[in-house]
Amino acid sequence: MEHTPELQEFIMSLFVEQAKREKQQKIERYRRLNCFVRPGQILFVGSSLMEQFPVNELTMDLALPYTIYNRGIGGFTTQELAQVLDVCVYDVKPSHIFINIGTNDLNEADYSVEALISRYEDILRKIRQNLPNAKLHLLAYYPVNEPVGLTDPFMGQIFRQRTNGRITEANAAIRELAERTGSDYYDFNDGITDDAGNLKAEYTVEGMHMYADGYMQVLKRMLPILKSL
Numbered sequence: 001m002e003h004t005p006e007l008q009e010f011i012m013s014l015f016v017e018q019a020k021r022e023k024q025q026k027i028e029r030y031r032r033l034n035c036f037v038r039p040g041q042i043l044f045v046g047s048s049l050m051e052q053f054p055v056n057e058l059t060m061d062l063a064l065p066y067t068i069y070n071r072g073i074g075g076f077t078t079q080e081l082a083q084v085l086d087v088c089v090y091d092v093k094p095s096h097i098f099i100n101i102g103t104n105d106l107n108e109a110d111y112s113v114e115a116l117i118s119r120y121e122d123i124l125r126k127i128r129q130n131l132p133n134a135k136l137h138l139l140a141y142y143p144v145n146e147p148v149g150l151t152d153p154f155m156g157q158i159f160r161q162r163t164n165g166r167i168t169e170a171n172a173a174i175r176e177l178a179e180r181t182g183s184d185y186y187d188f189n190d191g192i193t194d195d196a197g198n199l200k201a202e203y204t205v206e207g208m209h210m211y212a213d214g215y216m217q218v219l220k221r222m223l224p225i226l227k228s229l
Contacts, residue, residue, distance in 0.1 A: 019075050026073050027087055034091040041067040042229070043094035045081070046101040048074035049142060053215050062219075066226055069094065077104045078119035085123065090130045096229055097127065100139040106170065107161045117173050124181050137225070138178045140171045140187035142210070142218075145199040149207025159207065164197055186225065191217035 044050050051072030059066050071088040073080075081088060081101050089097065101123070105116045124136060143164050149155035171187065178185035192214050194200045199207070203214030 023073055023075060023080070027084055030071055031087050031091070034087065037069060037092050038067060039093035040095045041069060041092075042226070043089065043092050043097045044068060044070045044072060045088050045097060045099055046072045046139075047076040047081075047104050048072065048209060049103060050098075050100045052209055053218075054212050055215075055219065058212065058216055058219050064223075064226070072100075075104060076101065077108075078102050078116065078123060079105075082119065082123050082126070085126055085130070089127055093131070094134055096135045096137060097131075098137045098139060099123075100141070102170065102174075103141050103162065103167070106166050107158055109161075111161065111166075113170055113173050116170060117177055120174065121177055121181065124177075124183060128181075135229075136178075136181070136183040138174055138183050138185045140174065140185070140189055141167045142189060143167060143193050143197060143199045145194075145201055145204050145207040147198070147207075148201055148204055152206055155206050155208065162208070184225075186222070188218045188221040191221055 044053060044055060049072070051070065051074050053070065053072070055068050055070060059068065069092050071092065073088070078101055102116050102120055105111060105119070127134065127136065144159065144162060144167065146159050146163065149159045175185045175187075177183070192200055192203055192210070199210070200214070203210050203217070205211060
């Protein structure tokens with residue numbers, strides 16, 4: 001059955017409101033979890049690409065002795081993370097912060113790489129003000145698999161904006177941001193990228209997010225960094 005434009009708009013409004021509620025619920029869960037953290041550990045923070053990283057289970061599977069707190073929130077933009085840095089970063093009191101934020105900014109109609117980097121830099125500045133001894137590690141955005149994503153009508157809308165060309169451009173700007181701010185920059189994408197520059201089809205859920213075996217490839221390349229901390 002074909003939906004009218006009015007019905008499609010109504011369905012989208014319900015989706016947006018539900019997404020807002022879920023974000024607020026996650027923020028409150030993290031706020032309560034933060035009462036039990038051990039200061040000086042490792043923090044992962046960002047959007048869904050970080051939230052869905054099963055880093056605790058994977059490090060347990062590899063018998064690795066790391067305590068890693070994950071404060072990623074699906075759907076987050078740089079603007080949204082900036083508003084809750086207290087819950088997602090400061091209250092955890094980490095010594096090392098791995099950040100993957102901004103891919104959702106790429107989807108916005110008024111996106112520009114300059115505006116993205118300006119907001120990202122403001123986040124780094126605020127973190128440094130509140131946690132001057134924490135080391136910042138900026139992660140390259142993962143590629144997408146547009147052919148897989150375009151089979152889904154919803155994902156097809158996203159991939160009109162979130163292209164690998166735009167991701168490559170943003171990664172280059174984030175590398176420059178890291179150099180300018182004295183942060184580390186890491187690109188762990190070689191194990192999850194095919195010969196055409198796409199996210200490998202066998203690792204992706206719907207062209208954008210990854211299954212655990214994809215994240216394991218990222219973690220394996222991250223291990224020398226973790227071991228050096």
